[in-house]
Amino acid sequence: MTGQTPPDVEELADRLDEAAAKAAPIPRLAAAAGVGPAAAYAVQEALVERRLARGERLVGLKMGLTSRAKMAQVGVDEVIWGRLTDGMRVDDGGLVDLGRYIHPRVEPEVAFLMSRSPEPGEPVGDLASAVRAVAPAIELIDSRYDGFSFSLPDVIADNTSAAGFVVGPWRPVPDGLDNLGVLLEVGGRVVQTGSTAAILGDPRRALDAAVRLAGRRGVRLREGWVVLAGAATAAVPLRAGDHVRAVVERLGTASLRAA
Numbered sequence: 001m002t003g004q005t006p007p008d009v010e011e012l013a014d015r016l017d018e019a020a021a022k023a024a025p026i027p028r029l030a031a032a033a034g035v036g037p038a039a040a041y042a043v044q045e046a047l048v049e050r051r052l053a054r055g056e057r058l059v060g061l062k063m064g065l066t067s068r069a070k071m072a073q074v075g076v077d078e079v080i081w082g083r084l085t086d087g088m089r090v091d092d093g094g095l096v097d098l099g100r101y102i103h104p105r106v107e108p109e110v111a112f113l114m115s116r117s118p119e120p121g122e123p124v125g126d127l128a129s130a131v132r133a134v135a136p137a138i139e140l141i142d143s144r145y146d147g148f149s150f151s152l153p154d155v156i157a158d159n160t161s162a163a164g165f166v167v168g169p170w171r172p173v174p175d176g177l178d179n180l181g182v183l184l185e186v187g188g189r190v191v192q193t194g195s196t197a198a199i200l201g202d203p204r205r206a207l208d209a210a211v212r213l214a215g216r217r218g219v220r221l222r223e224g225w226v227v228l229a230g231a232a233t234a235a236v237p238l239r240a241g242d243h244v245r246a247v248v249e250r251l252g253t254a255s256l257r258a259a
């Protein structure tokens with residue numbers, strides 16, 4: 001970890017932790033606290049530390065805003081990353097209790113399973129050998145801010161809105177991952193369509209970004225970790241009774257239900 005930890009990092013992490021625990025939104029906090037992107041990652045780390053202190057385990061990373069559709073939806077245009085814990089995991093086909101969230105949304109994703117820890121600065125071309133499997137996934141995001149509205153440092157501090165994730169069946173990485181059709185269905189109706197090409201041109205680039213950006217903060221991907229590449233389409237609100245499926249061509253389906 002580099003740089004000076006601003007004195008209010010712990011207090012800001014407490015506010016975000018409490019908002020998530022109570023499912024009660026809070027006003028944006030970064031601008032008033034003078035928090036830029038670097039300090040925001042320190043808040044994120046402190047926020048996730050609270051989960052780890054309660055017994056959760058770090059199981060991977062998520063990339064965010066790796067597609068134009070997502071950048072446009074939230075009005076922030078930089079690639080960001082957050083941390084995934086086992087407490088956020090939802091079984092494939094599992095039930096999500098909406099009472100735990102503020103204004104949850106779902107989005108279709110591609111997940112990678114790491115077979116080893118990539119070296120810092122490892123060329124993108126070599127990263128394929130660090131991946132054991134790939135799967136369709138759904139990310140459940142839930143901004144802890146009023147109106148699902150935030151600046152770049154706000155969303156970084158809020159662990160990039162991470163709230164839950166479903167991973168479908170793992171399979172070996174196919175030759176091409178760069179132009180697979182992506183659908184998001186709610187109740188059997190297609191609500192979003194896209195392509196994996198929307199994810200930085202190829203979801204493998206999201207993996208490269210994960211290695212580089214997390215590496216800058218001293219975080220290295222580990223064997224067995226999951227990496228979410230970032231949504232290929234905009235996210236949609238999750239409502240009670242919804243049955244959500246993400247379908248990725250050649251990879252298959254991941255699903256969840258909301259109660």
Ligand code: OOG
Nearest residue numbers: 064065070160161230231
């Ligand atoms: C920020 C998280 C973005 C993605 O896949 O692009 C993200 C948000 O949209 O609230 O997870």
Ligand code: MG
Nearest residue numbers: 107139230231
């Ligand atoms: Mg996402």
